[in-house]
Amino acid sequence: MNASTSSRFAALGASALLLLLAACGGQDDSSSGDSVSGEVVADGSSTVGPLTSAAGELFKEEQSGVNVSVATSGTGGGFEKFCQGSTDLSNASRPIDEAEEVPVCKDNGVDYVELQVANDALTVVVSAENDFVDCLTIEELNTIWGPESEGKITKWSQVNPEFPDEPLELYGAGTDSGTFDYFTEAVNGEEGASRSDYNATEDDNVTVQGVSGSEYALGYFGYTYYEENADELKAVAIDSGDGCVEPNPDTAADGSYTPLARPLFIYVSKQAYAEKPQVAAFVDYYVANDAEIAEVAKFIPLSDDQRSQLEDAAAGLDSSA
Amino acid sequence: MASIGSIATAPLRASREGDKNAKSIVFLGVLWFTVLFSVLSLAVLLVTSFLDGSTRLDANLFTRYSSIVLPELAGARAAILGSALVIVLTAVMAIPLGVAAAVYLEEFADSRRWYNKLIEVNLTNLAAVPAIVYGMLTAGVALSIGLPRRVVLTGAIALALLILPVIIITTREAMRAVPQEIRQGSLALGATPLQTVWRQTLPAAVPGIATGSILALSRALGEAAPLLLLGGLVFVSYDPNGLFSGYTVLPIQIYNWAKEPQLAFQQVASAAIILMLALLLLMNAVAIVIRNRYQKRW
Structure with a gap:
């Protein structure tokens, strides 16, 4: 069976399901005026997942008839389903891939709008006991993480002669995560290029434990994991040529924490927005209350410039409908 | 596979x-x-787990949904109800089918035929196939027949396929333990083969079948991989309310909580682990009790 036939079947099944759900849900809330009901399905990045979950949770306080469900298949897995039309919105920790993902969306007639909803700062951390590292340059990070360092750079003194002659213990993201893609691109210049002799994990709490347990360990992950464990870990400032910049909400939002600050997105299907009132209501709520949602979910909120960009981009959803 | 309880x-x-x-x-x-x-x-x-989770083993765990806004009050209500619904549906699909297949293979099939031998070999192999493969299989089938992937029915189909070989094998073991004399006596008194199976062999094998089925279901209860592959939801703030409802289950909920940065989520994950261990222990205990109390010694 070819892809377009099977996706048509999937779409048929999904719309039958939605009809059913709409029919079931409609009975409860039909009395009150502008209340909507039904299901909103989101999939994608596990980094952005909690933000959309928080949005769903807060939204439910206003619209109790709408069920927002969030899955976390990863940014790539999310786009796959989004471009088949089986989800209403997709969480993403990187922009959609022009070469591989956009054509699939086009073929299936899925039209979308990209909305940046929060910031993240990939944070390089060492143990709180580490007293010799406060700041690393991108070159030093590249020396530590580059694919050519595999098996060769094993001591801190090889990174910088001022560092002690002690073994380098590395913790990092597993190769399936968007965090890995973004970090390798920023530090090593090529997505996916990294040494492989480090402790790789999809569970960032493992990195927290590993790094906090050893003076000579180093790791990286999203800012929230640092924030939650700030008493055991030390965030390393990053020098990309203009001096050392510490990761924090301000430097991530104003762009000075480069190159490790990254935007977090949701992609909204224009069809879903136009055809399903519950999706439109949810996305409108998400955009209008983005700052509050980011705060409760402990994400780095948008700067004022980013906010007005978000509102402009969201206006594109209405005009097309 | 060792027959349950008969080898000392x-x-x-x-x-x-x-x-x-x-x-x-x-x-x-x-x-x-x-x-x-x-x-x-x-x-x-x-x-x-107990040290981490004991503070969260309270009513909130059962009555509240997972919450990003208030992690300290997050509960596993959606996951508990989801697990219950999925497991009941899995049992409804897998047990009758598995028992019927086992009855055919054990009582009616001619084991010299090549196709029966093929089924036999396949069954033993299927019982050892990693769980995630059943997720992939179900995802493929669901896509081609237009079934949505993240609904209760599809998840239950995946788990039913996963435990079907185990149920067939344990049921066959249980039926094999029923002495030939019972069948022969029944046939000699004029019962048809179908009546013999239905009124003699099968009732005598029920304790073994029940034990095997409960153990298989407890495996299904602890399984996250095939459901994650189907696109398992990690954030659900409503009760699953039918075959085509979205859902989450305990193992997925635990997996997701344990990955979150906030300490409160790791605590509630530990509480949910304790709950799940207690459920599994309970199911296994029931299986052992059934085996010890009802299994006949011939």
Whole structure:
């Protein structure tokens, strides 16, 4: 069976399901005026997942008839389903891939709008006991993480002669995560290029434990994991040529924490927005209350410039409908 | 696969029964070490989970949905109801089908035929296939027949396929344990083969079937991989309300909580682990009780 036939079947099944759900849900809330009901399905990045979950949770306080469900298949897995039309919105920790993902969306007639909803700062951390590292340059990070360092750079003194002659213990993201893609691109210049002799994990709490347990360990992950464990870990400032910049909400939002600050997105299907009132209501709520949602979910909120960009981009959803 | 409960192994007492050379003492020591190691790891898991999660083992765990806004009050209501619904549906699909298949293979099939041999070989292999493969299979089938992937029905189909070989194999073992004399007596009194199966063999095998089915279901209850592959939802703030409802289950909920940065989520994950361990222990205990109380000795 070819892809377009099977996706048509999937779409048929999904719309039958939605009809059913709409029919079931409609009975409860039909009395009150502008209340909507039904299901909103989101999939994608596990980094952005909690933000959309928080949005769903807060939204439910206003619209109790709408069920927002969030899955976390990863940014790539999310786009796959989004471009088949089986989800209403997709969480993403990187922009959609022009070469591989956009054509699939086009073929299936899925039209979308990209909305940046929060910031993240990939944070390089060492143990709180580490007293010799406060700041690393991108070159030093590249020396530590580059694919050519595999098996060769094993001591801190090889990174910088001022560092002690002690073994380098590395913790990092597993190769399936968007965090890995973004970090390798920023530090090593090529997505996916990294040494492989480090402790790789999809569970960032493992990195927290590993790094906090050893003076000579180093790791990286999203800012929230640092924030939650700030008493055991030390965030390393990053020098990309203009001096050392510490990761924090301000430097991530104003762009000075480069190159490790990254935007977090949701992609909204224009069809879903136009055809399903519950999706439109949810996305409108998400955009209008983005700052509050980011705060409760402990994400780095948008700067004022980013906010007005978000509102402009969201206006594109209405005009097309 | 060993038949349930029918094999009683006599302990090997290498060091006591004459064979006292150094080798066998070392071997015994290694055996003791492996036993100690596995028991200790389980104990450590239990104790740490309990220490982490005991503060969260309260009514909130059962009555509240997962919450990003208030992680301290997050509960597993959606996951508990989801697990219950999915497991009941899995049982409804897998047990009748598995028992019927086992009855055919054990009582009616001609095991010399090539196709029956093929089924036989396949069954044994299927029982050892990793769970995630059943997720992929179900995802493929669901896509081609237009079934949505993240609904209760699809998840239950995946789990039913996963435990079907186990149910078939244990049911066959249970039926094989029923003596031939019972069947022959029944046939000699004029019962048809169908009546013999329905009124004699099957009732006599029920304790074995029940034990096997409960153990298989407890495996399904602890399984996250195939459901994650189907696109398992990690954030659900409503009760699953039918075959085509979105859902999450306990293992997925635990997996997701344990990955979150906030300490409160790791605590509630531990509480949910304790809950799930208690459920699994309960199911296994029921299986053992059924086996010990109702299994007939011929």
